[in-house]
Amino acid sequence: MPADRVLPGPDAVELIGRVRGLAEDVLLPRAAEAEAAGAFPRDTFHALGRAGLLGLPYGREYGGGGQSYEVYLQALEELAAVWATVGVGVSVHAMSCFPLAVFGTERQRRRWLPGMLGGRLLGAYCLSEPEAGSDPAGMRTRAVLDGDHYVLDGVKAWTTHGGHADFYTVMARTSDHRTRGISCFLVPGDTPGLIADPPERKMGLTGSATATMRFEGVRVPAERRVGGEGQGLPIALAALDCGRMGIAAVATGLAQAALDEAVRHARDHTVDGAPLIAQQGPAFALADMAASVAAARATTLAAARRKDLGLPFGQEASIAKMVATDHAMKVTGDAVDLLGDEGYSGDRPVERYLREAKVMQIFEGTNQIQRLVISRALGKAGPGALTAPAVRAPGQEATACTMSEASSA
Template sequence: MNLELSEEQDALRRTAAEFVDREIVPHAAAWDRAEEIDRSVIGRLGDLGFLGMTLPEEYGGSEGDHLAYCLVLEELGRGDSAVRGVVSVSLGLVGKSIASYGTDEQKRAWLPRIASGASIACFALTEPGTGSDAANLTTRAVRDGDDWIITGNKMFITNGTWADVALVFARSGGEGHRGISAFLVPTDEPGFEARVIHGKLGLRGQATAELVLDGVRVPDSARLAPEGKGFSVAMAALAKGRMSVAAGCVGIAQGCLDAAVGYAKEREQFGKPIASRQLVQELLAGISLDVDAARLLTWRVADLIDRGLPFATESSKAKLFASEAAVRAANDALQVFGGYGYIDEYPVGKYLRDARVMTLYEGTSQIHKLLIGRALTGVNAF
């Protein structure tokens, strides 16, 4: 793996960093308090090509490699994970799934709009009763002539109240993962309702929702991939999506390091900057190690994807480590700030709240340990 960025990649990272510092960082605390980011930022993400990364140019994408994608998500995670989540889901989970499995008609209909930010997509897999056990989802899709009628509930859906299209996973056949199909459902169809979820601990600016599908009718042309292959679509999307989450967590940890180092050099106690204290330096060193380790694990996944090599286990390792590292980094940065870290005038409290959910979604830390264990032993512990 080449650890040196190309000129193009380095320029893209600088562009992303400048955008984040100018357009996101000054507003992140206010968006967090209001529980909603300014939706105009979506169009600006599209203008920069950040919502079309890795997508084919013929469908409005900006192409590029997955390492470049990670670099942008690191910067967005540093600025506000609520914004990073919009990109990770609309582009990472849905856009890339359409690019991989969609018909030409589906690609023409949705990819240019997703890449420009004109349309936002959500990934409707999780249900109130099935989180980690996604293969046993209960939302049903019943065939009716040339149409499908979809009925069920989805929970904790990122972009749910903003989305123009939902990638919905529903049971079209028997029990287990082989009975699941995937459908591209326009959210303005009759019977589709999105209910915003307020009062979250973190990611407060993100549009998180419960989805209710009450007899939503879509044509068979809305089905993504062959019937019964929906679970494969979901797992393939999540394998890459875990890299997206890991990259965002690297950004959180980097933001924590930057903030803690800056504060430690400025804050004086007993006549000296607290950066001169051994135990403060220990905290900073630990955050720095976590940043580097998480970044390299994440970049390894991007490198494997770009070279067409297996990456699922490495993606689990990156997501597991980076999410836990982000929590540690935020907690240690708050310790450096002391009481001031507990006030939302400073960023580390928000970093801690945003980091905590990263150990839960797109596979809990415990699930990823089982996935890694299965890869090591060949024994399924589920």
């Protein structure tokens, strides 16, 4: 059954209803076949763009949807509950837009953001490298200023939408300083020297194209640098905070889908004349699964609401990502167990859900990294305090991570 949601107003109820209907009408008929074939659904992202769903958390003045993160993440969850590849893709696209939307100049935003948010373009985020996955400060990709262009050389690993994206948000080293020597660039996908390796072979999310991107003398106009030289790492970390909430929402949607499939099976399948759901063992397993989904959703929305209020939310984003993805792994595994041989069969979607859940514990920072982020935040925390957010006019967008907050992550 669909998730029972408490939304902030009638407009949000209408939006989530539209997203749910689109997911059922457009995504559901294609998801299983596309995943089995490993087919990247580029036309599906075009359809989502036309529906205004690729720029939901960004300002309407730049072509976005003007939605709070509380609403955006629940829309993302609805998409992921039907097709996780698409949920991940929308989250990655939103994260790829974040540096320009938050740290770009007004001229840059006016020039490039409408195309990125309006659905015509699909983004990718290039941070990880083969030797610097969980340590972005150790990256080796370089950007050297040559007149009015930067020349980028290096390799970026595990790039979602790699080879299919229309633009790449790229972090590259502009000096040897470990943390203040990285800068952010907006690179068009058709730039000469930008090369995608063949897609990775993965156990799940097979419809999502993931590739290593090679930068071989890629010339990028200096005006496409976002933020100042050396500000790239805090920009990247701020984007990751938002991306982690996105993956938490995707994982929650995936867990909800697994729970729904398990409940249907337990209602329809009988043993000794009684439905499974009437027997204590299966019923208690379903109860635990429902509690896990509710906990994942609650932690995700708690982080979102802090962001919407303009409060620091990095620790909460890490908690949400860790809790939601760990719960998704448990719930999808329990769903396979409850369905038994039918769950293990590829004829039922829970087998695919289990394979898709695993990677969510890994990308946007492994859950071990999330534990490191959370524990460091606890070490810095002072005495508990009650915080009153600043009063804003209705509809005013909450401030994203500040540069100083991101620097301390």
